[in-house]
Amino acid sequence: MAEKENEQETNLIVITGMSGAGKTVAIQSFEDLGYYCVDNLPPTLLPKFLELMKDSTNNIHKVALVMDLRGREFFDSLFESLDTLSSEDWIKEHILFLDAKDEQLVSRYKETRRSHPLAVGDLPLKGIQQERKIMDELRGRSQRIIDTTNLKPKELREKILRAYTEGKQEIFSVNMLSFGFKYGIPIDADLVFDVRFLPNPHYVAHLQPLTGLNPDVSTYVFKWSDTQKFNEKVLDLLEFMLPQYKKEGKSQLVVAIGCTGGQHRSVALAEYFAKQLSTHYITHVSHRDIDKRKSH
Numbered sequence: 673m674a675e676k677e678n679e680q681e682t683n684l685i686v687i688t689g690m691s692g693a694g695k696t697v698a699i700q701s702f703e704d705l706g707y708y709c710v711d712n713l714p715p716t717l718l719p720k721f722l723e724l725m726k727d728s729t730n731n732i733h734k735v736a737l738v739m740d741l742r743g744r745e746f747f748d749s750l751f752e753s754l755d756t757l758s759s760e761d762w763i764k765e766h767i768l769f770l771d772a773k774d775e776q777l778v779s780r781y782k783e784t785r786r787s788h789p790l791a792v793g794d795l796p797l798k799g800i801q802q803e804r805k806i807m808d809e810l811r812g813r814s815q816r817i818i819d820t821t822n823l824k825p826k827e828l829r830e831k832i833l834r835a836y837t838e839g840k841q842e843i844f845s846v847n848m849l850s851f852g853f854k855y856g857i858p859i860d861a862d863l864v865f866d867v868r869f870l871p872n873p874h875y876v877a878h879l880q881p882l883t884g885l886n887p888d889v890s891t892y893v894f895k896w897s898d899t900q901k902f903n904e905k906v907l908d909l910l911e912f913m914l915p916q917y918k919k920e921g922k923s924q925l926v927v928a929i930g931c932t933g934g935q936h937r938s939v940a941l942a943e944y945f946a947k948q949l950s951t952h953y954i955t956h957v958s959h960r961d962i963d964k965r966k967s968h
Contacts, residue, residue, distance in 0.1 A: 682734070685766050689740070689769045689770030769816070773821045845924045847926045865927070865929050870899055870931075883936065884936050885939060893936065899941075933965060
């Protein structure tokens with residue numbers, strides 16, 4: 673197997689710690705930072721995973737792995753796997769250990785009504801105490817320990833993003849999505865705007881076969897005073913709301929613009945809003961139903 677050239681070092685974050693301390697929030701945060709993430713990788717599979725990572729055909733240089741007691745039958749091999757990491761000169765390993773006080777972990781288990789993986793059917797505290805003994809050595813080997821006892825998920829996320837964001841990397845993006853109501857509202861939309869009240873190019877003979885990407889269609893859509901007022905009000909709303917969503921900790925916001933069929937008005941407006949917002953945010957635009965007419 674071809675090996676990677678040592679032009680760029682691969683960063684590997686091993687996320688571990690006490691069950692209930694926030695590893696799910698942590699792995700989601702690293703995913704937002706652009707890491708290739710694997711949840712609950714058995715330590716015995718780490719050497720094989722590293723072998724695949726060495727393949728020069730991949731361009732993955734940031735990896736985050738969760739290893740915890742859900743794979744406790746493999747846990748004894750974790751230290752051997754970590755020793756393997758330290759001997760590799762093409763990879764930089766970093767262990768993030770998440771911890772919390774026993775009382776808080778018990779409270780979290782009660783809230784979720786879940787059983788502790790080491791005390792299924794027994795009191796959560798018993799499993800927590802057993803786990804802490806097992807994890808103690810690994811805790812001492814970690815490069816960073818985060819106590820999540822008094823942290824809400826949002827606060828833990830912010831703490832991880834501050835600690836592991838490289839330079840001035842921008843992690844918040846806006847995804848403008850056009851769609852047709854006749855095909856259903858996108859399930860992943862955060863905000864939905866209905867523009868079916870605007871004049872419809874579908875009823876203009878020479879515009880009907882075109883889409884909102886065509887200048888003639890967009891000119892038709894934007895020439896109406898109602899469109900201009902709508903654009904002004906929506907931009908004003910987004911300029912107020914986007915910083916609030918970013919402050920709340922969202923990594924992306926999906927703004928869906930819907931018309932009847934998803935070919936004309938919604939397409940033109942999604943393109944317009946994406947262009948207007950691109951001066952302050954990373955923006956992406958997609959048109960879910962723009963080609964649906966061709967298949968019907």
